[in-house]
Amino acid sequence: MIIKDAETKRDLKKEIIEQDLVIVGGGMSGVCGAITAARQGLRVLLVQDRPVLGGNASSEVRLWILGATSHMGNNNRWSREGGVIDEILVENTHRNPEGNPVILDMILLDKVTQESNITLLLNTAVYEVIKADADRISGLKAFCSQNATEYELRAPLFCDASGDGIVGFLSGAAFRMGAETREALNEPMAPDISYGELLGHSLYFYTKDTGKPVTFHAPSFAMDVQKEIPRYKSFNAKEHGCKLWWVEYGGRLDTVHDTEKIKWELWKVIYGVWDYIKNSGAFPEAATYTLEWVGMIPGKRESRRFEGDYILSQKDLIEQRIHPDAVAYGGWSIDLHPADGVFSDRSPCNQWHSKGLFQIPYRCLYSRNIKNLFLAGRIISVSHVAFGATRVMATSAYTGQAMAVAAALCARLGTDPRTLLETAYMTELQKELLKTGQYIPGNMLRDEEDRSLSSTITASSSLSFEGFDQQQLVYKPLTIAAAQLIPVTTGALPAFRLPVKATRATELIAEVRSSSRVGGFTPDQTLMRKTILLQEGETEIEVDARLQLDQPQYLFLCFLKNDDVEIGYSNQRITGFVSVFNGVNKAVSNNGKQQAPEGSGVDSFEFWCPQRRPEGQNLALRFLSPVFISGTGYLTNGVDRPADQPNAWIADPGDARPSVTLSWNTAQQIRKIHLAFDTDFDHAMESVLMTHPETTMPFCVQRYQVEDEQGNLLYQKEGNFQTLNTIVLEQPVTTKRLTIRVEHPSAQVPASLFSVRCYS
Template sequence: MIRKEGENKRSLKAEEKRADLAIIGGGMSGVCAAITAARQGLQVILVQDRPVLGGNASSEVRLWILGATSHLGNNNRWSREGGVIDEILVENTYRNPEGNPVILDMIILDKVMQEANIQLLLNTAVYEVVKVSDDKIESVKAFCSQNSTEYLIGAPLFCDASGDGILGFLAGAAFRMGAESREEFNEPMAPDLSYGELLGHSLYFYTKDTGKPVHFSAPSFAMDVQANVPRYKSFNAREHGCKLWWVEYGGRLDTVHDTEKIKWELWKVIYGVWDYIKNSGNFPEAANYTLEWVGMIPGKRESRRFEGDYILSQMDLIEQRVHEDAVAYGGWSIDLHPADGVFSNRSPCNQWHSKGVFQIPYRCLYSRNIKNLFLAGRIISVSHVAFGATRVMATCGYAAQAVAVAAALCLRYHKMPAALFNDSLLPELQMQLIRTGQFIPGLLLDDADDLVQHSDIRASSDLQFVGFNEEGYQLKTLSVSAAQMLPVQAGKVPVSNLLVHAFERTVLKAALRISSRYGSFTPDLTLKELEIGVDQGAHYMELDFDTIIDKDQYVFICFQANEQLQLAYSTQRITGMVSVFNGTNKAVSNHGKQEAPAGSAVDSFEFWCPQRRPEGHNLALQLDTVISFNTGNIRNGVNRPTIQPNAWVADIADPEPALQLSWEEPQSIKKIHLVFDTDTDHPMESVLMTHPETVMPFCVRNYYIEDDKGNKIYQRQGNFHTINEIILDEPVITTKLKVVLEHPSEQVAASVFSIRCYA
């Protein structure tokens, strides 16, 4: 028994903790930074003020994780973010294809707990900063509501990934809140006061069919949405969760200090919506539905943005400007919302896409005036307009991974964050990032420690592509314009043949297109058009564009919509090959073509996007020349399709596809690093949406590795991950490594983006 007499004053239990890097905020940015830093060998303290990790992705908010892939609704091919954020999304798709947010919580927590270098403090809020000088943080004070303990957390480096920037705010870091004028950064899209300067918060709800009638009595505070919400007719009984992202409020309030007020207003809306659905009589299909869950805390979009040594702005995104210190990329649209949110008569968002991804500079990821403070998540150094594209979670997590590797270099060289840029250490940071799986547009991995760079690489076979397998082909009506993307080398574009069926005599209109912005995937430049008469019935049609291109790149063989025609599609799928369609995807304001407002500086262009599997078959084109997927791609420094597939692909007829690496002298090999194709075109939305498969169809599931004596030194069954990092118990001394793989399926040949070996 414990018994205490009355005392004048008592102190909380106190603990002191130290680490190499203290990360404040356990949303996706904090999680990705913590895991990446821990794998770099840093001791990390991760402080999260909620009981779960994941922030807006967690079961407390339930927003899907998205980034440059944008629901497959833009022209950013193969743009899903790499590294830890990719690892989490791939794992979630495998273990949680139903999109259950509680299972996602478990997966994220499991990933963090697997890292011995991370100390996790949940339910712990930072409330005070201790500074050693005006421009340097010494420690932070935090309080855990669940164990009534006060922590004093010290570290040489800190990262603010808290969303509202509590650490940066208390430390005195320079920040902004609201929209800049159009003149400050020459941003034609900067909003005026009628539109508003901030994006609001959202709350979601989930429903459940109980199988029997359910009555609902609304609370007294429920709002009459028919009288107060201009878009009330957009509500329906079928949609719940983050599909109701537009139920938004608070953009004209203080989105930090008025959060509780904003939450209450959103609760009024949500319970009013459910009252409308259940009791208006307009939704008989909802008779058996009940409210299963309503959010308790709002998902925040925007509050403080902190100033780094560079502020990313609209033209950086639209023009896809090149930055020497690029460490990450984004590709979400510039997605701004009216400040009045659900109470506005305006469109709930304005999404303007770019012709490709944009680079994020390292100088945006640290404070310009607090020298040991990194920035991660939605608070990084961007203008309000650029924030419209950088604020989404996959982009936030991706940039946070760069912070983690930068922190490791800072400690290794005894530098502060800004010194990595000022002292010319950025090339090393970029190379370390690419090693971890980070793709940085325009950069190649030049890894002098990689033994594969000095090896002879031979394959049991190389795919010599001359056309898609026509066995079991499908004829599909040309209801929307369709195109096949083909990776071709400089020279004459291959002549192709395609099986076409006409219901009646008509004209097949075809075009050869490329992107005017080299390396992007918007087919906005037409090189040649053909019009070919087609008689009724099935015929093979020859497409000879008689065109020479001067660079290796993807070309688009486009077919204009024609309901009188059917085209043949193949069930074969090949790494780096995809068909695209000029359809619509209203989820991301894609109506087939982006018509830019006058004076906005945004481009007008067509959207040509893939279909989600099980659709999205390749057009069954047959070519007169070979497209080769050879072993040179294994060490070219790029681990996804760009201007070419960048992968070795085996011949599907090869019964035992294998890659052999040989050296003239014996090598001591301790670590082997393989990169497989987990389809970086697939968005892998983390919650609510389901996915057609748990493992991407291109991913090699089973393989083993032999040394020069035929000893099996490693075997893997059931792989589904992008990166396989193999650390052997003891180094193997060998003049050869042989990687023997199984084809993923009868319709998909084995492929590998990269093999790297280290002593």
């Protein structure tokens, strides 16, 4: 028993924690930043003011994680973000293909607690910044509501990944809130007053079919949505969760300090929506449905944006400008919403896509006036317009990873973030990022410590692609234009053939297109157009484009819409090959073509996008000579995903025991081996609500082993599903040869490998 007499004053329990890096904010940017920094050797303190990790992705909000892949509804091929966010999304797809947000909570907690270098504080809110001087933070004060403890958090480096920017705000870091004028940064898309300056919050609900009649009695505060919501007829009994992202409010309020007021208004909407669905009589199918969950905190889109040494703006995105200090990328559309949200009579979003990925420079990831403050997530240095694209979670996570490697480099050098802009340091930062799996468009990894660069690499076989397997042809109607993306590395496009069926005599139009931007996937240049006369019945057409190419690149072999034609598809899938379609994806404002308004500063172009598996088979094309030869040179070219070519060694499908061998003239001591496999960077791995047809990507090598020159087994792996495999041998091996033996993922998918790197 504890008995305390009355006292005039009592103090909270206090604890001081000192680490190398303090990250405030446990959303996806903070989580990925903490994991990355910990693996770089930093002692990391991750502070989260909620009971779970994940921020808007967590079970408290339940928004799916998306980024450059944009629901597979844009022209950004093989664009899913790499590194830790890729690791998390691939694992979530493997362990949680149903998209259960509670399982995602578990995975994030598991990932963080596996890192011994991370100290995690949940339910802990920062409320004060301690300054060493006017432009430097020395510590933070925070309070945990669950253990009634006050913390003082000390470190030489800090990162604000808190969404609202609590550390930046309290430290005096320069920030912006609201939209810039069109003239301020020369942004034609900057909104006028009627559209509004801020994006609002959203609150979601989940429903469940109980199998028996359920009544619902609305609370007194429920809104009459038929009177208040202009788009109330868009509600239905089947959609719930973040498919109702457009239930948004607060864009004309203070999205930091008015959050509780905004939440209450959204609760009024949510319960009013459910009252409408259950009790209006318009949805008899909802009779057995119950309201299973309603969000307790709203998902925030926009509040403060902090100023770095560069403010990313509209032209950076649309023109895909190159930055020498690029450390990350984005690819979501410029996605702006009317400030009145669900109460607006305008379209709930205004999405405009760029033709491809845009770079994010390092200068956007630290405060311009607080010397030791990094920025990550949605608060990085961008304009309101550019924020429309950078705010999404996978992009935010990517900036967190970039920040973390920069922080590790700063710690090793004993310097502040801005110093890394010096050329030598920036080169080192980009190299270290690439080693973690952080793809940076236009950058290739050259690591002088990688022993594989001095080896001679041979393979048991290599794919010489002349066409897809046609043993199990599938015919599908050409109701939308279809194309096959083909990597051409042989200098010329040979003649090709395709099996087709016609229900009557007709004309089929075939085109060969390319992208005006090397490495891009917008087919805006027509290199050849041919009209082919078809008679009723089945035949094989031949197209000879007679095209000579001055560099390796992808070409689009297009067949335009014709309802009287079916074309043949193959069930074979190969790394770096994908079919695309000029269809519609309403989820990202894709109507087949983006028709830009005059003076908007964005481009007009067609969308050619893949279909989700189990659809999306490759067109059953055959070529009269090889069009692509997969050599072992791709294993060390420094690019670990398809870009202007597949960048992968691919085994011949008929090779019973595929392998690659690295040989050296003198014995090498090897302790660590990095292997990069194909987990389909083109697949958008939405983390919640949506389901996925596979738990392991069909291109991914699941079984492999590593042997030395005597054939001794050094390592073997069963059940692999991850992209980056890092093998750390218990004891270094000294050998003149390493052989990596892999199994084909399936009879329809030949084994492939993006890269192999070896370190002592």
